[in-house]
Amino acid sequence: MKIGIASDHAGFELKNYLKELLKNEGYQVIDYGPEIKKVVDYPDYAEKVAKGIQNREIKFGILICGTGIGMSIVANKFKGIRAARCCSIYDALLAREHNDANIITLGGRLIGKELSFEITKTFLSTQFTKGRHLGRVNKIKRIEDEENKC
Ligand code: RB5
Numbered sequence: 001m002k003i004g005i006a007s008d009h010a011g012f013e014l015k016n017y018l019k020e021l022l023k024n025e026g027y028q029v030i031d032y033g034p035e036i037k038k039v040v041d042y043p044d045y046a047e048k049v050a051k052g053i054q055n056r057e058i059k060f061g062i063l064i065c066g067t068g069i070g071m072s073i074v075a076n077k078f079k080g081i082r083a084a085r086c087c088s089i090y091d092a093l094l095a096r097e098h099n100d101a102n103i104i105t106l107g108g109r110l111i112g113k114e115l116s117f118e119i120t121k122t123f124l125s126t127q128f129t130k131g132r133h134l135g136r137v138n139k140i141k142r143i144e145d146e147e148n149k150c
Contacts, residue, residue, distance in 0.1 A: 003124065004058040006032035006045035008071075011064025011108035013037075014116055018062060021117050027124065030058055046074035050081045053102055060124060061103040068105035075103045079144055082137075087111060092119045096126035098133045 003022065007015035012034065019029050032048040034040050042065040049061035061083075063071035068085040075083035083103035084095035087110065095101040104123045106116050128137075 001060070001124070002028045002030065002058045003060045003062065004030045004032050004049045004052045005062040005064075006049050007034070007064040007108065008042040008045060008066075009034075009037060009039050010066035011071075011106065014064050014106065014108040014113060015062075017113050018064075018117060018120055022120070022124075025121065042070045043074045046071045046083075047078075049103065050075050050078035050083075054078060054080055059102070062120060063103060063105045064108045065105070066107060066109040068107040068110070072103075072105040075105065079148065080141075082140065086119050086123060089119055089122050092123040093126055096123055097129045098136075100128040100133070100137050 005015055005019055019031055022029050030052065032045060032052065046063050049063055052058045053061055063075060065071045072083045072085040075081050081103055082099055082101045083105055084099060084101040085105045086092040086095055092104060095104065104120060
């Protein structure tokens, strides 16, 4: 499975750590940057990964900033993106099962590396339950379409 990852400076080390471990798990990981640790603006990197999903370059995205909040706010501006900031394995499980989230956002300043890896693995390996949740996700899509008309 092809996935994308990006960060800002606050998530840079965690990005590189997760990238290597996820490659070892068999994921094809596209690194949308930054390539070196420098101060950058998280909206630029959230945009790259969101567009990667929109143009079907990748199936899922991982975005890391200091808290995961900025990345989730930006990613959720893009049509078809359902980004979930996950701080626990349970968050990640339900973000996939109930919300069919396609981007996970993490706080590089909040969660340890090992836990971040477990959270991310849960996110990537959990299926959307559909059932009663499908209608709700379809309502999100309808709202998104209607909001973008004006
Ligand atoms: C950068 O200092 C910090 O504001 C950013 O990483 C992120 O936490 C924003 O939501």
